[in-house]
Amino acid sequence: AQSVTQLGSHVSVSEGALVLLRCNYSSSVPPYLFWYVQYPNQGLQLLLKYTSAATLVKGINGFEAEFKKSETSFHLTKPSAHMSDAAEYFCAALTGANNLFFGTGTRLTVIP
């Protein structure tokens, strides 16, 4: 069974608009959730992670995510999109002692 599901393989927003990337997790996974970003032709970079300390997690580059147990969601948001945010974003969950399960990714396009 899938551990995380990302809704929407492609998302387009205008520069300055709200960015919302959706991720839902299986209720069976341990409470370790991550968002990674992949810029073109690069490896992945950690944006933020949830480890049960606080439900609202702030990350780098103005991104944040809220852990909602009632909705089994961990959506990524940014109030105002910048051209440099164009990238592919991956939600991930710790599924075992040292097993990280990645979602299928969401490609974000920012329109000038």
Place this chain on the structure above:
Amino acid sequence: EAQVTQNPRYLITVTGKKLTVTCSQNMNHEYMSWYRQDPGLGLRQIYYSMNVEVTDKGDVPEGYKVSRKEKRNFPLILESPSPNQTSLYFCASGRGGAWETQYFGPGTRLLVL
């Protein structure tokens, strides 16, 4: 500079010809891992290592081998590559385990003919 390096970055080979993709990190991390990235499938973990001489299977280990003889190196070995192993491969390292931040290499694009 703290980094994870992979070599080669690009490789074209033929079915059955053994190959090794090297991975090295200079951050003294205990944890290292290999992933493959395929369109529409995201990243899938192949193998990981908690420390020297300690390795374990990820989600898609078939057709791959790894070794961890030194802390800094974690090579990925394809003994007999097949076309379905054509993919983009990433090595990553982190302190402790997968719950910690992982630092990714630049990737190796492999084409098996």
